[in-house]
Amino acid sequence: MTIDWSQQRILILAPHPDDETLGCGGLMSKAKAAGAEVYVQFMTVGDTADSSPKGVSTAAERYGEIKRVAEFYRWDGWEVAFPGDEFHLKLDRLPRFQLANMIERHSALSIAELRPTTLIAPHRTSYNQDHQVTAEAAHTALRPSNAALRHHPALVLAYEEAADQWRLEPAPAPNLLVRLAESHVDDKVAAMRLYGTQIHDHPHTRSELTLxxxxxxxxxxxGFSFAEGFHVLRWSA
Incomplete structure (x- = not known):
């Protein structure tokens, strides 16, 4: 399977700021260097309890981090679908219909508006409820239908994160390995450092050594030095 990243318009669904970098940071670096368009649809952001001296990362801080990461990667666009504490870490309270419709058509970065060639979403087996419902809503939004009437991205992937290993039922191993140069991994780590409220010292699932x-x-x-692993959900050749 050979993918010409220079020809791709990539839409990444990120439940929270940093998920896109944890799951696709190397791929984003590789694809942008090749000439791809990359867009990130964040689902939600809000104040977050953490282990910092303050004990919380504010939404304002996290918006600042998004802007720095977006500039670093040269994203072609990004937005947050459901901002605020009403939704942050509570996406499972929203009707699936609302979530799926946002991904499918009710957003400037929806499938219908953007018409991506590649869509990448979190994996359903994450322990995090926001990740789970984002994955399930994406699955609904990407349901099979008449491609003449609804846009179907040719390539649909699910990304992995190290924290996803905390599962009640083990997920299958990734069936697509995207080869990375060391510079792509360096970019992934550099982007995570820009998420200063989210990166941690080792041992942690979001430490540099873990990545x-x-x-x-x-x-x-x-059979090569570095890669990111993905699950292929659809590939239309």
């Missing part, structure tokens, strides 16, 4: 170790493991599984 580099997972990239090295996925690379080894493909």
């Amino acid at each position: 580099r170790s997972l990239a090295a493991l996925r690379g080894m599984q493909g």
Whole structure:
């Protein structure tokens, strides 16, 4: 399977700011260098309790981080669908119909408006409820239908994060390995550092060593130095 990233318009669904970098940071670096368009649809952002001296990361801080990461990666667009504490870490309270419709058509970065060639969403087996409902809503929005009437991205992937290993039922191993150069991994780590409220010292699922170790493991599984792993949900050749 060979993907010409220079020809791709990529839409990434990120439940929260940093998920797109944790799951696709290397791919974004590789694709943008090749000439791809990259868009990020964040689902929600709000004040977040954390282990910092303050004990909380504010929504304003996290918006600032998004802007710095967007500039770093040269994203072609991004937006937040459901901002505020009413929704943050509570997306499972929203009707699936509302979530799926936002992804499908009710957003400037919806499938209908953007017409991406590649869509990448979180994996359903994450322990996080916002990740789960985002994955399920994307699955609904991407349901099979007449492609002459509804846009169907040719490539649909689910990304992984190290924290997804905390599962009641193990997920299958990724069936697509996107080969990365060391510079792509460096960019992923640099972007996570820009998410200063979210990166942590090792041992943590969002530490630099964790990111580099997972990239090295996925690379080894493909016979090269570094990679990111994905689950192929649809590939229309």
